[in-house]
Amino acid sequence: MALFEPFTQRSLVLRNRIAVSPMCQYSLPDGIPGDWHLAHLGSRAVGGAALVITEAAAVSPEGRISPADAGIWNQAQADAWRRIARFIRAQGAIAGTQLAHAGRKASTAEPWNGGKAVAAASGGWQPVAPSALAFSDDYPFPAELDEPGIAKVVADFRAAGLRALESGFELIELHAAHGYLLHQFLSPLSNRRSDRWGGSFENRTRLLRGVLSALREVWPDRLPLWLRISATDWAEGGWDIEQSIELARNVRELGVDLIDVSSGGLVPGVKIPVGPGYQVDFAARIRSEAGIATGAVGLITQPGQAEAIIAEGKADVVLLAREELRDPYWPRRAARELGVEIEVPLQYQRAW
Numbered sequence: 512m513a514l515f516e517p518f519t520q521r522s523l524v525l526r527n528r529i530a531v532s533p534m535c536q537y538s539l540p541d542g543i544p545g546d547w548h549l550a551h552l553g554s555r556a557v558g559g560a561a562l563v564i565t566e567a568a569a570v571s572p573e574g575r576i577s578p579a580d581a582g583i584w585n586q587a588q589a590d591a592w593r594r595i596a597r598f599i600r601a602q603g604a605i606a607g608t609q610l611a612h613a614g615r616k617a618s619t620a621e622p623w624n625g626g627k628a629v630a631a632a633s634g635g636w637q638p639v640a641p642s643a644l645a646f647s648d649d650y651p652f653p654a655e656l657d658e659p660g661i662a663k664v665v666a667d668f669r670a671a672g673l674r675a676l677e678s679g680f681e682l683i684e685l686h687a688a689h690g691y692l693l694h695q696f697l698s699p700l701s702n703r704r705s706d707r708w709g710g711s712f713e714n715r716t717r718l719l720r721g722v723l724s725a726l727r728e729v730w731p732d733r734l735p736l737w738l739r740i741s742a743t744d745w746a747e748g749g750w751d752i753e754q755s756i757e758l759a760r761n762v763r764e765l766g767v768d769l770i771d772v773s774s775g776g777l778v779p780g781v782k783i784p785v786g787p788g789y790q791v792d793f794a795a796r797i798r799s800e801a802g803i804a805t806g807a808v809g810l811i812t813q814p815g816q817a818e819a820i821i822a823e824g825k826a827d828v829v830l831l832a833r834e835e836l837r838d839p840y841w842p843r844r845a846a847r848e849l850g851v852e853i854e855v856p857l858q859y860q861r862a863w
Contacts, residue, residue, distance in 0.1 A: 513822040514814070514829070515851045518561070520735035520768050520804075523605055523681055525561035525828070527853075528821050529842045532771075532808055532830035533609040533684065533739075535566045535576065537621040542569065542582025543591045552595055555835055556602035559842030559853060562828070563599050565592070567611035567686055570671040571663075574612035574692070577621050578634045583608065584667065589674040596679035603854065607682035609739070610671050610726075612664060614692030615640035615653040615701070641696045641718075642703040647779045661708065661718060664692070669725040676730065683730055684737040685722065689776030693719050694741055697758070698750040698777050716758055720765060727766040737806070738762055739771040742793035745781040752793055759801035769804040770797050771830060785809075788816060795825035806830050814845035 518525040531552075538547055548565075555563045568583040569575040575582065582588045596606035617638040618629050627649040629635030639660060640653035656664070668685075675683055687693035695701040696718045702709045708717055723738070730736055742755045759770050772794040775783055783789075790809035798805040807826035811817050817829045834841055843863075846853045855863045 512818055512849045512851050514818045514849065515846060515853065516821075518827060520682070522733040523735060525605060526603060527559070527561045527842065528828045529560045529817070529845070530562035530607075530806065530828050530830045531555045531560045531564060531835050532832040533564045533566045533686070534832050534836065535580065537577050537579045537623075539579055539581050542572075542575070542580060542584070542588050544581060544588075544595055545591065548581075549595050549598060553598045553602070554839040556599040556604035557856060558835075558838075558840040559846065560604055560831075560835070562605045562607055562682065564607040564609055564682070564684055564830075565595075567609045567691075568592075568671070570610055570612055570667040573617060573636055573639060574614075574667070575617055576613040577619055578629060579621055580613075583610065583671045583674050583678070586674070589678045592675075592678040592680070600679070600681075602856070605682055606680050607684060607737075608675050608678070608680045609684040609686050610668055610675065611686035612667070612692040614638065614695045615644065615646050616650065616690055618651045640692070641701060641708060644701060644703065646690065664718070665721050665725050668722045669729055672726045672729045682735050682737065683726065684739055684771060685726065686739050687719055688739045688741040688771075688773045690741075690778070691776075693722065694750070694777055697754075698744055700744060700746060700749045700778055712754060712757065716761065719758075720761065723762055723765045723767060732766075735768040736766055737769045737771055738767045739773060741774045741776055742772050742790065742797070743774050744777045745775050745783050746778050749777060752796060755793070756797055756800045759797045759803050763801065763803045767803070769806055769827065770794075770801075771806040771808065772797055772826075773808055787812065788820065791820055791825050798824070798826060804828075808832065814848045817845065818849060
């Protein structure tokens with residue numbers, strides 16, 4: 512079965528084509544992961560996934576989505592991630608981390624606390640963005656980044672890449688999707704600049720290309736670097752699949768090994784045709800037309816569905832999010848349903 516064939520990325524061999532997608536837990540004091548994250552992420556590795564990617568780890572305090580977000584901007588956070596990465600690897604999975612900056616979506620409350628702007632008196636801060644445009648009326652008004660601010664963003668991602676390496680992660684995914692800072696620079700709907708960071712496709716992609724180059728300076732050639740993008744904003748005049756394909760061609764030359772293809776998140780209120788595998792065709796087009804490996808994500812829930820995506824060459828890996836929240840042992844269930852024998856921990860063999 513194609514879903515359980517190994518997948519090689521540089522020096523790493525993923526034991527199958529199933530990855531755990533980054534999923535924010537909004538449960539970290541001072542951005543430091545603890546027992547919850549060891550159990551949460553560790554159980555997905557025990558469950559049989561080939562790759563477990565942490566939730567978005569902010570590269571700076573102002574890059575957090577909420578005050579309870581994960582971080583990787585200081586040594587205490589890096590030290591705490593080390594224990595988790597080590598446990599994931601011990602279960603035969605690859606430990607990956609997603610580096611992120613929320614941009615204008617920062618300083619907002621946890622979803623179960625309303626998800627709206629957090630005032631300074633309650634621990635909020637000043638968000639930054641390519642242009643001084645708020646995501647919505649419920650979100651903070653961002654400050655437009657100046658040249659020193661943009662240089663700091665690049666430096667923060669570079670430093671986070673070094674900390675990720677120190678923490679024992681073997682794969683980085685750079686978050687440029689879902690309306691966060693790098694995506695905000697890509698889309699004309701959120702980037703209204705008239706300087707070298709806005710306007711043309713080359714200018715709007717300049718920051719992302721600079722961050723990727725900075726990461727590749729510190730991230731070893733032997734280790735993969737993935738990029739998550741939103742293939743479309745689902746909004747007229749925004750970022751779209753044609754620009755995504757062109758971006759994929761460009762970043763392939765900068766050392767990106769796989770495009771994790773999601774969509775949306777940049778502007779509120781858009782109509783998205785959500786359904787099983789609704790983003791898979793975007794991954795298939797990027798894979799075919801840009802000549803780069805892709806990951807498919809979005810309402811992939813059934814083993815047969817995941818198998819078909821890989822077997823038909825629409826993507827190289829599938830990334831599961833909510834299905835992995837519902838069932839951390841989904842890969843083991845998928846193997847059983849598809850008639851594939853996979854290694855089972857000694858402690859669990861009597862159940863198989």
